[in-house]
Amino acid sequence: MTGGPDEGVPTLFLIAGEPSGDALGARLMAATRRLTGGRVRFAGIGGERMVAEGLESLFPMAELTLFGIFELLPHLPNLIRRIDQTVTEIARSRPSAVVGIDSPGFTVRVARKVRAVSPDIPLIHYVAPTVWAWKPKRAAKYAAIYDHLLAVLPFEPPYFEKEGLACSFVGHSVVESGAGRGDGGRFRDRHGLAQTDRIIAVLPGSRKGEVSRLLPDFGATLGLLRQDHGNLVAVVPTVATVRDRVAAAIADWPVRSILVEGDAAKYDAFAAAEVALAASGTVALELALACLPSVIAYRLNPVTVALYRRLIRVKYVNLVNLMLDRMLVPELLQQDCRPDRLAAELRRLLDDPAARQAQVDGVAEVARWLGQGDTPPSERAAAAILDVVARHRRQSPAQAG
Template identity: 60%
Template structure:
């Protein structure tokens, strides 16, 4: 597709939440490297994809919700975004569509495209955790998608068994630079003395989880406050929830520092004695950086009741 005189390949990428946006940004970089820059991209993403010159068709904040109770009030908007995305794909006629994670949004797009008779290649990036709950999702995916890119090496057999071609591509955290932060740079940038202990707190990237976890983490810090002196708190966040995080930590001890961007986050990791974090990919980043961590998550009560019936594992992290 990229030979002399041939048109550059055109890929439509859909990322419905910040973690998918990070994968999308890395994917765009890799595609440009692979094609010598001769690739066109369009679709939906956030700040990581925007750094690659990507203009999202809709704001990522419209889509970055999780949990039954959280999704229900946003359902009309999300379904409208599904229709708009399908319409855009049918008008733009890309060579392939890559949907990243966010199965509730991504799969509706794939389903509607197939229902409209579209035969363009559909690729999904990040396998659903069928090994933990709702194994029937593998067969559903096989109806719509041509290929699945998995992050973990044990995942392909679950999908290949129902006829969906898979490629294990590895977890991007390994190449993220999470283990290459600069502690001295972080301390110098924020005027933190060598004898001040640094704790990193990561309350999540979605509005609902931030609202539920900030009080929990804040209470934990208040318990630690009389035991640790002096200490500072680093709070990495993403643009979609940055204002909410900033307001929510205003009364925390440890003179919290709000951080944006991966480089600042990884520098904070390098300087940190320990971390408290929302369950998710950040746990792998912290492990790679060798930061001892406490992982927490709090669901909306309705979501928790439903998941108690269907989840097959007792502990949840990634």
């Protein structure tokens, strides 16, 4: 737990389970410090970004970076142990509020147990579940557990408010990432790239399972593109949890491949690139903010997908396409995630300026919807959390501090 024993200073117990949540948590920590003049303490679970903001993580966040039913099963005993450890720590330390950041497979289970053993601790969830996409009954489930919900999309609050759960639209803090402010010239200079080199950003994900499934197809895709784009250079942004795995996979790719880490290098790469090939996820929003035309791909365990397809109620997986209600950014999923299909879509973007411009024009509207240009979303989220803490203290003065 960071900070000293200062009477009346709130302590927020934050729980992030994957890199996108870690980024949200780090921005939330910084924003909360700004709003309180530094009079706040943090505890919980987070990754390298939250640790850089001063969090002492209860255990490594990498243990929670899992996805898919069958991908999760081998890790279930450890996951249960970590849930119990987290609940025990929250009950012992009695923070001013617990804030789960996405990762519902872990955070909701923790919150449910905390509600049972320490019902007076405020529970907040950051990133509303996509009840409009699948499992609408989750709105009622969240209302039975949480005191407040923070939504990143403007149309989400009514789904939860009708169940009696207070919900604030705060915007998506990806707009604070700097994704659209990279320096392409700096990137080319740093890596000795000529102006004639055509750069493709390749983003295979941040989970071990997804990079293992996607990297072979991505490498084969580059081999097909190289046949008529001999000056192609792949830039592969990665994170620490999968760095070694990604580095080993791209070592024998058929085009020059540059591995980069960190947001600054990633966003410089976006500015230098002409197109991107990316795993589905938050990175799709970063690419939209960078106005980088993209193709989105994903592959899961087939049994997991068969189960999900019975529940999913939307036509697209990419949030850009969902918000526009049309297929602006190509999505190639499961059996369609093949090198020949991926190469065909990327070739169209590389060779057709009109196709590239169509994506750039479409994502501009999405950026506005995500909250760009107003109060930073992280500050809106921090203000909402501090308001929950303040109201709880007024109602339960014995719990203050």
